[in-house]
Amino acid sequence: xxxxxxxxxxxxxxxxxxxxxxxxxxxxxxxxxxxxxxxxxxxxxxxxxxxxxxxxxxxxxxxxxxxxxxxxxxxxxxxxxxxxxxxxxxxxxxxxxxxxxxxxxxxxxxxxxxxxxxxxxxxxxxxxxxxxxxxxxxxxxxxxxxxxxxxxxxxxxxxxxxxxxxxxxxxxxxxxxxxxxxxxxxxxxxxxxxxxxxxxxxxxxxxxxxxxxxxxxxxxxxxxxxxxxxxxxxxxxxxxxxxxxxxxxxxxxxxxxxxxxxxxxxxxxxxxxxxxxxxxxxxxxxxxxxxxxxxxxxxxxxxxxxxxxxxxxxxxxxxxxxxxxxxxxxxxxxxxxxxxxxxxxxxxxxxxxxxxxxxxxxxxxxxxxxxxxxxxxxxxxxxxxxxxxxxxxxxxxxxxx
Numbered sequence: 001x002x003x004x005x006x007x008x009x010x011x012x013x014x015x016x017x018x019x020x021x022x023x024x025x026x027x028x029x030x031x032x033x034x035x036x037x038x039x040x041x042x043x044x045x046x047x048x049x050x051x052x053x054x055x056x057x058x059x060x061x062x063x064x065x066x067x068x069x070x071x072x073x074x075x076x077x078x079x080x081x082x083x084x085x086x087x088x089x090x091x092x093x094x095x096x097x098x099x100x101x102x103x104x105x106x107x108x109x110x111x112x113x114x115x116x117x118x119x120x121x122x123x124x125x126x127x128x129x130x131x132x133x134x135x136x137x138x139x140x141x142x143x144x145x146x147x148x149x150x151x152x153x154x155x156x157x158x159x160x161x162x163x164x165x166x167x168x169x170x171x172x173x174x175x176x177x178x179x180x181x182x183x184x185x186x187x188x189x190x191x192x193x194x195x196x197x198x199x200x201x202x203x204x205x206x207x208x209x210x211x212x213x214x215x216x217x218x219x220x221x222x223x224x225x226x227x228x229x230x231x232x233x234x235x236x237x238x239x240x241x242x243x244x245x246x247x248x249x250x251x252x253x254x255x256x257x258x259x260x261x262x263x264x265x266x267x268x269x270x271x272x273x274x275x276x277x278x279x280x281x282x283x284x285x286x287x288x289x290x291x292x293x294x295x296x297x298x299x300x301x302x303x304x305x306x307x308x309x310x311x312x313x314x315x316x317x318x319x320x321x322x323x324x325x326x327x328x329x330x331x332x333x334x335x336x337x338x339x340x341x342x343x344x345x346x347x348x349x350x351x352x353x354x355x356x357x358x359x360x361x362x363x364x365x366x367x368x369x370x371x372x373x374x375x376x377x378x379x380x381x382x383x384x385x386x387x388x389x390x391x392x393x394x395x396x397x398x399x400x401x
Contacts, residue, residue, distance in 0.1 A: 014062045014091060016056075018068070019069075020052065022067075029053050030291070031235070041240055045289075046235045051314055056178045060386065062386065074107070084114045094178055098126070102136060102138055119150050119385060121154055122177045124177075124334070125159050134163035152172065153169065173379040174337060182393065183317060185373075186370065194357075200301045202303070203223060203231050205308065213268070232294070232297065242282070243285055244256070298314055301315070301320055302320075303321050307331075307345075323353075324343070325343055326343070332344070337368075338365060338369060340365050377390075
């Protein structure tokens with residue numbers, strides 16, 4: 001059932017700031033290289049950002065979605081400013097916006113010309129271990145504008161809250177990430193499966209994990225020897241090139257394959273053309289250009305593990321158990337917020353996946369999810385963001401031209 005709006009009320013018109021991907025009919029959010037392998041093989045795309053955008057649209061209730069792209073010089077027309085000012089609010093999709101590398105001045109300059117509320121919908125911090133240097137001046141100015149334009153800022157976890165508190169922003173709410181709640185269910189009930197009964201395992205790949213390169217290679221190869229393992233790629237460029245070349249979806253596919261393999265050998269990810277990992281890539285690597293396709297793939301798995309924050313979370317949102325491998329402040333903050341079972345990549349000497357899996361406390365995740373569902377609902381309602389939590393996810397509405 002759809003929640004009833006008060007008599008005379010209308011669904012809001014909302015803007016999304018710098019959206020990840022684009023809406024494709026009833027399919028939902030797809031990458032900007034969807035259905036274009038030639039373009040896809042030249043561009044890195046993080047489909048995890050698309051998960052967050054797609055999930056946000058499923059949770060929110062609205063009549064119109066208006067994408068807002070700001071050029072690097074911040075120069076947009078007065079007509080566009082007028083269009084933005086007719087919206088009910090703008091939301092900033094969840095991502096790692098709290099950091100010392102952000103260059104927000106053009107976007108801040110545009111927002112300062114508008115008057116509508118600006119909501120941060122599940123943003124997070126990304127900093128090195130033990131650092132308390134969270135933002136630069138550009139990021140600080142931007143986040144303070146967001147805080148001034150909203151009742152509260154929604155963040156990923158306690159570290160993100162601490163980072164915002166350090167620059168004087170106190171109106172902070174913790175709930176995790178919209179992806180966890182994309183089906184709008186107040187409860188999740190994960191399937192239970194012992195390690196010995198897993199048949200199809202998904203491994204969420206994040207090749208560029210500094211300091212965990214060899215560990216990830218080893219884990220991937222050993223798991224593939226034990227289980228029927230699908231490697232789920234979130235958009236790494238060379239992996240996309242191998243995938244599209246293997247399936248002959250691009251011109252000169254032989255050369256594309258050779259070039260990609262050569263780059264991975266140069267990076268020491270592959271140990272030569274006869275590396276068993278390359279054979280695994282050629283048989284089990286999957287690339288996705290739509291959230292719906294990634295989701296369907298995970299729904300057919302018994303279990304998921306790996307290094308991708310959002311790839312693992314999408315499995316959990318679909319009640320497929322997932323065991324995280326944490327490797328930075330971001331992933332460690334996240335699993336604590338949602339009570340997700342994990343192994344810390346820093347302490348994986350003499351590691352047994354089977355033992356870690358069978359000791360994983362998925363009950364804690366289910367219990368914590370219910371609490372965070374309430375936290376998200378409170379955040380949305382105090383910011384007057386109409387939503388569908390506890391109801392059917394919203395149908396996709398075409399983006400405004």
